[in-house]
Amino acid sequence: MTDQPEAKPIFIQGETRAAGFFVGKIRRSGFMITLKAPKTYIREKNILDSAGPLIAEIGQNALIIGGNTALALTGKHLLPSLDDVGVHYHVHTFEGECTAAAITRYARLVRETGADCVIGIGGGRVLDLAKAAAEDGGVPVISVPTIAATCAAWSALTIIYDEEGRYAFPRPLQESPLLVLADTAVLASAPARYLKAGIADTIVKWHEAEPNAAGRPDLSLSIGLSVSRLALDLLDEQAVEASQAAGSGAITPAFAETVDAVIALAGLAGSITQGNPRVALAHSIHNSLTFLPATHGSLHGEKVIFGLIVQFVLAGKTLQEINELISFLCELTLPVTLEQLGIGGDISVQAAKIAESVDIDPEARERLAFEVSVPLLKEAILAADRYGREILASRAVSIS
Template sequence: MIVAKTPAAYSNEPGNLGKAGPRIAALGSKVYAIAGRTAWSKAGPALTDSLKQEGIVFSVRLLEGPCTLANIERLSEEAERFEVDVILGIGGGTVLDLTKAVGDRLGLPVVTVPTIAATCAAWSALTVLYDDEGRSAGYLPLGSSPALVLADTGILSDAPRRYLASGIGDTLVKWYEIGINVKPGELGGLDARIGLSTSRLALDILKEHAVPVYNALERHESHPAFADVTDSIFLLAGLVGSVTSEVRRAGFAHAIHDALTWLPETHGSLHGEKVAFGLLAQLVLEGKRAEAEELARLHRSLDLPITLQELGIVGDSSAAIAAVASRIRFPQDVLDRLAFEADADRLAAAIAEADRIGRTIIHSQIPV
């Protein structure tokens, strides 16, 4: 059975927040807003003016800490006490994932306002869970995507470009992760075919435009493809996960990310940075070393980590690699559909080889 969950409306354009009031008013008149502190300082003034012009009553909760079940429960209870009819999230992936879970729990429409283009969290019908220590704690499927996604390219372009690179890394992964679940010569299910087509479009856009857009941000210049790149991160990557079926898939890049979060030394790395390195290991695991090298060079152009050291793991990494590989487990029926073997030993070897590829590329670029 195919299930599709998408936002009712999506918009990504300059000045969007100043026009948010009427669109949010169509959903309700009393808003509970969850925001990151920096995000609210950037987006709050325009949103506040627009909401007040529509007579919308709202309260703002500045979030600190990870997206945990306890925080979801706490903020759900607070929103319920306020008797609101709309949940609004302003910020990055942590804030937006928590916002969606609160809205899902209360059965209320959700509006997401991403202030960084680091993941597709603004779009997806999924919340990524962590524990109080910042370690991966699984995923919470939601009944629906947000009712409304409002992205403002002015806010997004003003954010540190590291977040955009992280979002690019997270989006590049989509096509490769879906592809391993469809064997060569097979058509795949409709959900996989939709995912492959959509993620291929995102991949093509990013391979052409990601580096020029990223470099333009360093010069504080606008680039005509900025909207295409951010739409790829939010809309196209979001669409990839919007269409699902009962068939389970393997995604090694994200599995490596999840396992890396259990190493405290990696907590300074962003989601997309860990996922991007995980993709290099997945390609090695598939026997595609040359492709891993090519992608590592693209990652390098975006200042994405291509070694374990750049993720925070310094010195002898053998114990860390073994720990990561041992945490990655997929059901046997999923592994049986792959065109390659993926046991813990092979995973560890692939992670180590991906690290060697990255170190070789970095060494070759050092002036002598």
């Protein structure tokens, strides 16, 4: 497949504070809205080849943190660009989970190397680690995503796991990364599964936020809903085409715009807060799923999207709406059953375990338009799995 004209490169710059970050604050009726975003987000083919001058404006001594594969993919582009402008760097690989202990180790490296900035290169775990380590080390962070599987490159948030890969807790950060470099030449070569997981995670954003507006929505929620709706509409049009191009190295307009939806739009939607608790039900189900070792081979977005099917059941969506969602996910070869997430054995027992571990803020739950309880969750998980199996079976029959 040959390259088609890429969607116009995206450069987004925000206002700056003394430290160079964009943190907009709006006061309305006594409640403060906080919007955290990078100073600059660039989505452009081969941006890493010319990233040196951009990074030199931020720091002259960088601690680079990345996985082995991510560093191998990007090093031949990024490192010469840093050499050209005289930016010194120390490269450290990261494997494993983003734990509190790992963050402490890498924050120590920031201080020991005298780094004045951190460059995180890789997927969500590495980027989350780099963001938190940079904050603890008192320096800005540049994020270089090598997969478009989440909005971690943008968000002012780190998710902490334990050494076994089980969800522990979220760590809100003071700032988003100062600079995001989304090189589509790198992202387009990543396995398609990662982009599909990113599409799944982004689809969930609007559907999770909308039930929180059952009462009177605050302004931050209304803004987040508008942004996540824009992402959802874009993915309705582009996701299938973008997923077909993913992994081939071809950078089509659909692929480029889908990257923007996954990283920038989803990141922005989640970066606007007013301090009110909200229910992110699909993500809460994801968090519970991480306690089942069998799911550790599944990506974040793959677990989250099954949680959305469960949410559809709980919310009383029609069977047609549920089946339309599942059919769309099947087009993207995303998981729609517990088995596809690696879960076997007695499904009723497993569903009970998942339901019992779903943690939701009680105050936020009271404002939802539908009821959520352990028994209802268990039944919704079983129903979601059943609907998924039925759609898969019908598609298999139609293909044969």
